[in-house]
Amino acid sequence: MGYNLPEARWSPTVSYRVSYFSGDDPATSTYERWDPLLSGGTGEQWVQGANHFKVVQDSNVIAHRLQARLKVAPRVELVPQLWAFKADQLNNIGGNPALSLLDDDELGYEANLTVKWFKSKNVYVHGHIAYTIPGDGVREALDGSAKDWLSAMVFVRYAF
Numbered sequence: 001m002g003y004n005l006p007e008a009r010w011s012p013t014v015s016y017r018v019s020y021f022s023g024d025d026p027a028t029s030t031y032e033r034w035d036p037l038l039s040g041g042t043g044e045q046w047v048q049g050a051n052h053f054k055v056v057q058d059s060n061v062i063a064h065r066l067q068a069r070l071k072v073a074p075r076v077e078l079v080p081q082l083w084a085f086k087a088d089q090l091n092n093i094g095g096n097p098a099l100s101l102l103d104d105d106e107l108g109y110e111a112n113l114t115v116k117w118f119k120s121k122n123v124y125v126h127g128h129i130a131y132t133i134p135g136d137g138v139r140e141a142l143d144g145s146a147k148d149w150l151s152a153m154v155f156v157r158y159a160f
Contacts, residue, residue, distance in 0.1 A: 010070040017067070019048055023060030023089030033094045034059050049083045049110045050130035051151050055138065056095055056107060062086045075118040083110040087137055099141045106135030126155040 002015030024033040036058040047053045048063040064084040071077050085107035092099050110132045117125040134146035 010072055013069040015067050017063075017065045019058075019061075019063045019065070020088070021048075021058050021061050021063075023087060024091055024093060025089060026091045031094070035094075044079060044114075049085065049132070050112050050128060050153075051132035051149060052083065052085050052108055052110050055134075056085070056087075056092070056099070059095055060088050060092050061107065062088055077116040077118075079112075079114040079116070081110075081112040081114075083112070085109070085135065090137075099138065101141070102137040103140045104135070104137040106137050108135040108138055109133045122159050124157045124159075126153075126157070128153045128155075 001017075002013055004013045005011065021034040021036070022032055024031055044067070046058070048056075048058055048061055048065075052063075062085070066082045068080050069077060070079075087102055087105040087107055090102045090105060092102055110130060112128065112130040115125075115127040117127075119125060129150070129152045131148065131150050133148050134142075139146045
């Protein structure tokens with residue numbers, strides 16, 4: 001669900017997305033956990049959060065994303081995102097071994113900012129910063145040792 005205001009300053013768009021990737025229900029004899037196989041991309045596409053994706057991948061997670069797009073200059077776009085992550089099942093077997101059994105379905109929260117600079121037809125610069133707060137499910141599974149973390153990345157693509 002989203003809204004686009006192309007005539008407003010910076011041509012903002014705002015959207016909300018919920019993504020559901022099943023976990024395994026231990027009450028059944030079938031292993032139902034969603035297996036993303038070769039998942040990739042960005043949080044604007046398939047990956048659920050820049051940092052949080054490294055914790056649970058795209059399995060056993062319900063991800064809520066609020067996103068904006070702001071065209072702040074003819075060749076520069078900002079993409080802020082807010083994420084909330086919950087586990088589908090407390091049984092997380094098949095995922096990160098440190099998080100195989102969860103006591104709480106709250107996995108965490110994340111705030112991201114992506115900057116895209118289309119310098120020329122051949123040069124694209126992509127910068128990203130993400131701040132993640134582990135939820136009670138992750139904190140408890142790691143005996144309270146999980147801490148907030150920050151990551152940053154810059155990517156330059158030259159096409160010829």
